[in-house]
Amino acid sequence: MATHEEEHAGQPNGDDCHTSKVRKSHHSDEFKNGLGNRLNRIEGQIRGIKGMIERDTYCDDVLNQLAAVQSALNSVGKVLLEGHMKSCIIERIEAGEHEVIDELLVTVNKLMK
Template sequence: MEHTNPLEHETGYCGNESAGERRSHHSDKMKANLITRLNRIEGQIRGVKGLIEKDTYCDDVLNQISAIQSALGSVGKLLLEGHLKSCVVDKIQAGDPDIIDELLVTVNKLMK
């Protein structure tokens, strides 16, 4: 019986490795969601640059930076959730215990 991931339509799946290249396959809906969020973040960053150029009060700039960090954290959480529910599960089921060490390194980076 072929393994199918019930989250494939929602989050996509990872691990399609051809010629050593690791790739993830997100649904069109997930890609659109992530790109929309990243475009918004990109706009926020340009806004902060403009605030600095206009000598805006530091506290106001710092609050905008905090909002950007929160938005980036949300993107990271979405990707991490999809990764856990698909890539990590698939690799564990395939007998690849190294995925846990890889995941721990990634989570440590995200938590900094």
């Protein structure tokens, strides 16, 4: 799996989504903290599932917890996708970088698998 830097190598340098060699978002601290909090909860759920398996918890109970984690991850993805579309995508389209639509479609297809 390629690193973020490898995936975006060779792109122009700058400070925002559409011009940096290593593209970066520029979301607010509140937005990032919200995502971080959600991911921390998910991380705790994963540790809980690991413990359930170690304790030989009934498989159906573990599977239900896995479904909850998958739902939580999907929720994080939706929030991040919305933020991406409302910031980076719009900026790149306004800058004439219409290839960002193809990039977005690839990403959405990955999220929908």
